[in-house]
Amino acid sequence: MTAHTATPPMIExxxxxxxxxxxxxxxALTPCDLKIEDGEYVTVMGPSGSGKSxxxxxxxxxxxxxxxxxxxxGFDTAALSDAERTGVRSATxxxxxxxxxxxxxxxxxxxxxxxxxxQRVPRRRRSQRAQEAMTRVGLGHRLDALPTQLSGGxxxxxxxxRALVGRPSLLLCDEPTGNLDSDxxxxxxxxLSDLHRDGMTTVVITHDVQVAARxxxxxTIRDGVxxxxxxxxxxx
Amino acid sequence: MxxxxxRPAPQPRADSxxxxxxxxxxxxxxxxxxxxxxxGRSALTALGTVLGVGxxxxxxxxxxxxxxxxxxxxxxLTATQVTVKDSGGSDAAKVPLAFPRNADxxxxxLNGVTAAGVYWxxxxxxxxxxxxxxxxxxxxxxxxxxxxxxxPGLLNSAGPRMAEGRLFDSYHDANRQQVAVLGSAVAAxxxxxxxxxxxxxxxxxxxxxVIGVLDDVxxxxxxxxxxxxxxxxxxxxxxxPSDERAEMLIATRLGAARQxxxxxxxxxxxxxxxxxxxxxxxxxxTLRSDVGGDLNQLFLLLALVCLLIGAVGIANTTLVAVxxxxxxxxxxxxxxxxxxxxxxxxxAESTALGLLGGLMGTSLGTISVVGVSAAQQWTPVLDTxxxxxxxxxxxxxxLLAGLYPAWKASRVPPAEALxx
Ligand SMILES: Nc1ncnc2c1ncn2[C@@H]1O[C@H](COP(=O)(O)OP(=O)(O)OP(=O)(O)O)[C@@H](O)[C@H]1O
Ligand SMILES: [Mg+2]
Numbered sequence: 342m343t344a345h346t347a348t349p350p351m352i353e354x355x356x357x358x359x360x361x362x363x364x365x366x367x368x369a370l371t372p373c374d375l376k377i378e379d380g381e382y383v384t385v386m387g388p389s390g391s392g393k394s395x396x397x398x399x400x401x402x403x404x405x406x407x408x409x410x411x412x413x414x415g416f417d418t419a420a421l422s423d424a425e426r427t428g429v430r431s432a433t434x435x436x437x438x439x440x441x442x443x444x445x446x447x448x449x450x451x452x453x454x455x456x457x458x459x460q461r462v463p464r465r466r467r468s469q470r471a472q473e474a475m476t477r478v479g480l481g482h483r484l485d486a487l488p489t490q491l492s493g494g495x496x497x498x499x500x501x502x503r504a505l506v507g508r509p510s511l512l513l514c515d516e517p518t519g520n521l522d523s524d525x526x527x528x529x530x531x532x533l534s535d536l537h538r539d540g541m542t543t544v545v546i547t548h549d550v551q552v553a554a555r556x557x558x559x560x561t562i563r564d565g566v567x568x569x570x571x572x573x574x575x576x577x
Numbered sequence: 578m579x580x581x582x583x584r585p586a587p588q589p590r591a592d593s594x595x596x597x598x599x600x601x602x603x604x605x606x607x608x609x610x611x612x613x614x615x616x617g618r619s620a621l622t623a624l625g626t627v628l629g630v631g632x633x634x635x636x637x638x639x640x641x642x643x644x645x646x647x648x649x650x651x652x653x654l655t656a657t658q659v660t661v662k663d664s665g666g667s668d669a670a671k672v673p674l675a676f677p678r679n680a681d682x683x684x685x686x687l688n689g690v691t692a693a694g695v696y697w698x699x700x701x702x703x704x705x706x707x708x709x710x711x712x713x714x715x716x717x718x719x720x721x722x723x724x725x726x727x728x729p730g731l732l733n734s735a736g737p738r739m740a741e742g743r744l745f746d747s748y749h750d751a752n753r754q755q756v757a758v759l760g761s762a763v764a765a766x767x768x769x770x771x772x773x774x775x776x777x778x779x780x781x782x783x784x785x786x787v788i789g790v791l792d793d794v795x796x797x798x799x800x801x802x803x804x805x806x807x808x809x810x811x812x813x814x815x816x817x818p819s820d821e822r823a824e825m826l827i828a829t830r831l832g833a834a835r836q837x838x839x840x841x842x843x844x845x846x847x848x849x850x851x852x853x854x855x856x857x858x859x860x861x862x863t864l865r866s867d868v869g870g871d872l873n874q875l876f877l878l879l880a881l882v883c884l885l886i887g888a889v890g891i892a893n894t895t896l897v898a899v900x901x902x903x904x905x906x907x908x909x910x911x912x913x914x915x916x917x918x919x920x921x922x923x924x925a926e927s928t929a930l931g932l933l934g935g936l937m938g939t940s941l942g943t944i945s946v947v948g949v950s951a952a953q954q955w956t957p958v959l960d961t962x963x964x965x966x967x968x969x970x971x972x973x974x975x976l977l978a979g980l981y982p983a984w985k986a987s988r989v990p991p992a993e994a995l996x997x
Binding site: 394398404423427428432436438440451456459 | 908
């Protein structure tokens with residue numbers, strides 16, 4: 342993987358950092374540079390509270406860096422209005438959140454369909470695609486279960502189905518295996534590898550070294566400072 | 578099929594960025610799900626609106642129902658009754674009885690009159706009480722019973738129902754017959770159980786043969802507690818009315834009363850219409866507006882207060898729901914909901930709650946109006962406009978109550994919301 346291609350990188354941070362205004366101000370992410378090419382599989386590791394989720398929020402357009410620039414597909418996201426950022430999120434980014442964030446009173450199928458609601462997918466197509474996504478994560482038989490009736494691992498997989506079903510080109514996962522036993526975790530990681538093989542740009546946050554080993558690149562964040570042990574000095 | 582999307586996916590170029598959007602139908606399904614996913618809580622939230630709208634309907638319905646009851650009673654009796662008072666005009670001292678002898682006939686000739694009669698209360702001194710025997714036994718307590726002198730037409734215009742016997746007529750009156758018609762209560766008190774024995778009552782020491790007992794009258798119910806004797810007889814024995822002047826009671830057909838009232842004085846004494854004062858029935862229009870007065874407005878104010886409480890209730894619960902569902906808002910924002918979508922969703926939820934409360938309140942209000950009417954044997958009267966407006970009132974309450982919370986919901990920054 343080399344950064345010198347004709348097309349701009351999918352994700353490019355230029356001295357982007359985020360300081361929560363506080364008080365007291367918290368430098369959750371010190372200004373850093375990072376490029377992620379189209380189709381790459383990047384893992385992010387680091388201790389708790391180091392700024393991993395903050396980093397994910399920035400590249401997922403949920404938060405804006407307080408310093409520096411974030412270019413998505415070569416385009417400066419600072420120029421986007423809130424409605425446009427929302428449109429980009431809906432169309433190109435799939436999220437798997439650390440806390441799942443499933444709606445407690447809605448069935449698994451409805452939770453998955455939620456990702457297509459704001460894409461104006463017609464109702465019948467939604468239902469069909471939700472079923473396919475649920476089958477893909479191995480939950481084709483639990484379509485009508487409520488999140489409270491599902492195990493932690495199953496909930497995690499519903500969240501992944503929801504992230505996939507919107508057909509994103511960028512998949513952002515925050516601790517996707519945090520609640521899974523090793524077997525389930527393995528099948529989930531296989532699924533992510535599959536998706537990556539199909540061309541999906543994937544960023545996975547994890548504590549687990551074995552999970553990190555699945556990616557092509559491993560980025561580390563420590564106290565808000567990002568580093569990439571295997572790659573030095575090749576920044577453009 | 579593969580679920581993955583391959584580039585080129587929608588590119589984040591300012592001119593090509595697709596704003597996310599949602600079908601209006603889906604947005605309302607989401608809002609409805611928000612209401613229905615916690616039915617108990619939704620019901621409690623809507624309770625204030627239910628009460629407010631219910632009270633609104635009940636107040637309107639009950640007042641219009643009672644007003645129409647008054648109208649009905651008015652039509653039956655009051656509207657067909659005219660009273661003519663003998664004032665005597667400027668000659669009051671000289672003319673103790675202004676009604677001519679043939680007063681009944683003069684009035685009954687008028688168009689629309691069904692019956693008419695003159696009457697006055699006979700003044701009785703303490704020794705002239707009504708008794709069943711000429712000499713009062715010492716142990717019998719003195720009975721105070723009114724004696725009413727009446728022309729034959731009076732009993733007809735009162736609308737009598739006889740328990741027994743008959744009324745006196747112009748023959749009795751013209752010949753000063755000493756006959757009497759008693760109210761049933763008086764008859765019982767005097768120990769008169771049958772007319773077969775031709776019983777008599779004594780007024781003072783004058784005997785009167787009882788020829789009829791009244792069971793009931795429609796007008797002038799005090800007749801039931803009186804002894805009624807022919808006018809000419811009374812005048813012959815006790816003279817003309819002394820402390821109370823005479824009056825005339827005229828029964829008319831529906832709609833004729835005002836006309837009759839206008840014409841009566843001239844018909845009685847063309848040369849001295851000023852001797853009489855006609856009292857026509859009250860105008861139904863003024864009667865109705867009297868009924869829809871202060872009490873009505875007080876209740877409507879109460880209903881309004883209920884609605885206000887309902888609105889505060891909905892606003893409060895929606896605000897709590899917004900805070901409770903911050904994570905959901907963050908999630909929806911991450912999945913592509915614009916702030917506007919969030920606003921509309923929460924506004925639709927509170928509006929749906931208001932509408933639901935309005936519908937339930939309308940039903941409850943209607944049921945209570947019908948229930949009260951059934952218990953009182955009234956005909957329930959409910960304005961269609963009010964029934965149609967009431968749910969809209971609930972809807973407006975929900976809409977207003979939801980404005981602030983919905984606006985607040987749209988302002989939740991997604992990243993912060995998702996940290997919850
Ligand atoms: N809204 C905020 N205001 C102030 N500080 C914040 C805010 N949100 C997060 N932080 C701080 O920023 C730092 C980075 O938080 P972040 O959630 O990115 O950590 P993380 O690496 O994802 O941790 P974990 O592995 O536990 O999820 C933490 O020290 C946190 O306390
Ligand atoms: Mg985190």
